[in-house]
Amino acid sequence: MSTDNNETTGSEIPAPSPAGADPTSGAAPIPGPGAAPVPGPGAAPVPGPGGVPAAGVSFTPVSPGARKRVKVIGALVGVLVVLVIAGVVAIKVMNSSRTPEAEVRKYLDLLASGQASAATAMVDPGVRNDQRSFLTDDVMASATSLLVVEDVVADKNDSSDTRMVTATMQVNGERFTHEFTVTKGASTMGVLNNWTVKDSLVARVSVDVEGYAQFSVGGVNADASAVGRNEQENDYLFYPGVYTFTPIAASEYADSNPETVSVLDDGLGGRDNVVTLKATYNTKLTAAAIEAGQWAIDTCSTIPGNQNSWCPFAIQSDAVTAVTGGSMPKALAPVSEEQPTVFRATVVFTATYNNKYYMAGTQDVEAKVEIRAQLDDNQVLKLDKDGKPDFEVSFTR
Template sequence: MGTEKNQANTTPIPEPPATPAIPAPSTSAGGGVASTPPSGRGKKRAILIGILVGVLAVLVIAGVVAIKVANSSRTPEAEVRKYLDLLASGQASAATAMVDPGVPNDQRRFLTDEAMASSTSLLVVEEVVADGNEDSQTRQVSATVQVNGESFTHAFTVTKDKPTMGVLNNWTVKNSLAAQVSVDAQGYTQFTVGGVSADAPRKLVSGKPATYFFYPGVYTFTPVAPSEYVDVNTKTVAVLDGVHGGTAYYADAADVSLEATYSDKLKEAALESAKEFLNSCASIPGNQNSDCPSALSSDAVSAISVKTMPTTLEPMDVDPGVFQGQVTFAVTYSDKSYMPGTRDVDAAVVVNVQFANDGTLKLTPEGTPDFWVGTSR
């Protein structure tokens, strides 16, 4: 029996069944995340993306700051100051292009660089201040400036325009600083300022003075003499904000008045005309001229001579276009007279300058002054 038990104990114990191998997770598109570490190329890509995001953030911030800085100089006051700086430097054409004065072309001929270059005192900017309505589309800007030491303040209206690229502010100055100046000329038909010429009709003839516009400054108005017999009398005017005056005074003058005076050549021509007339009166039948002294026209006159011819003629104080001088005739009367014999006849010779319809000195076809000559006792 013992042997049988021993044999039973030696029977081999069966091994446990083998555990089947578990397959690795699939790396296909529908499978789970691979557990393998990222490659070096992936790390570089992540770093590059981070850098680009940072650069874009910096650029956005820099752009916002740049827009704010740009708009800080694109303000209503800055636009007005830009306009005033153009006038202060004599850039009339650029100023007109920036702010149109809204006047006819024939009245803006002195709004030029050439005319402003002749000014002896241009605009000086003292202060530019905008109102406090920062959110308004229309702003009021007050500018204090001076010309030739005379200060004045001008109120500008400035309106907001469509922004550039939707972010940069734009403003437009609406009212020009050009001032109206009316010119009345007597004895002239034209004048110049800084080499620029214009017509100057006489107010009494045309019914109104000529009107032109000027930018602030001190200008000299130079009439154009129509002949050698007329003097050139200039007038210097300070043009401010719509007001102007003479050289020494800057108030109350509504017009620039250019009044002609006459040269010594006219006085000489008047004397020659008087001599010719008096010699005619001293002749027979020239003595019958009704403008000669009546004492010379008698039928009893047998001889006449000019005993004392005037050597000069002087203009009358009340009318510089009238010249006068004294003359003495020696007149011989025949027996027909109640008092025959030779006696002196004193008279005043009068020479009147003749004027054309436009108020200028009238000339003969030969280019000499046209006079009326007569006598008075």
């Protein structure tokens, strides 16, 4: 039986739509085998694969004020961290300049710049006030040369609270060293180190004089003592430098002869610094000696002045009926450098004797006159009430 392709025989069964539902029909599509059920109208959406059901969970958005507070707190924490780091660094930097060496160098720099008062305030010399008269700014200002610091080195005992610091210095080209003792004190605020220099860089100077009662340095006067003084407690203290010691003449008869001395520290507290001031006398003393000698000659050339015990023995006799004296030389010199106030000259008397001692007649009597200026215990020239030198005159054969 033949069939036509456009015609069907019997009841016809429509083929399913490709998508499983007729797009023209209002029926819901029929899910295929294994397909997920399709929710009906009004049903909640079904989460996709891997989704988490949102039932019972909710999120509250962060307010702008809270976000700002979080940022501020974070910024403050950052600032605090920076400040802590900066503080630690600052403490280390400050302590790097608060070392035993730094403290000694600070002290020496004061001396090198002539700041005596500040140096004394920083390190006490530990002596009586009358020994500090030359530890002043004015005295140091008068120095022609002051301290030059070359090197400052501390020992290696870093953990000790007592350190030894050796400084190498010079004054006027003369090098010397000094070992300082430096001790650690209580820390400032518990973090800043403090060190104290214990020994002062003062040098003892023994000023020995002959012919002067006082001397001066930098406008400061002090009493002088006689040669041979050995007591250290009577020494004068100076900071290192080159100073000029000027004796103060007690009268117009002595000259003032300054002495320039390099005052150094020997490192042992000894007395290597000795200044000797010896007076030299001028022509005024020589003239006064000639005058005193002539007065003695004139006195012994009279009767009964010739009988004074200090006149030449040969003319003291009462057998002398007449006597004349000579004259002092116009030029006169001291006996020696060691005896600058003693003068001697030769004079001739002419004496006439009677027969009492069998020496009748006139004869010359040669005598040596000695004129000795009187000195006090400090070898300073004594003056009489008229301000003239006090001489002792005597005659010898």
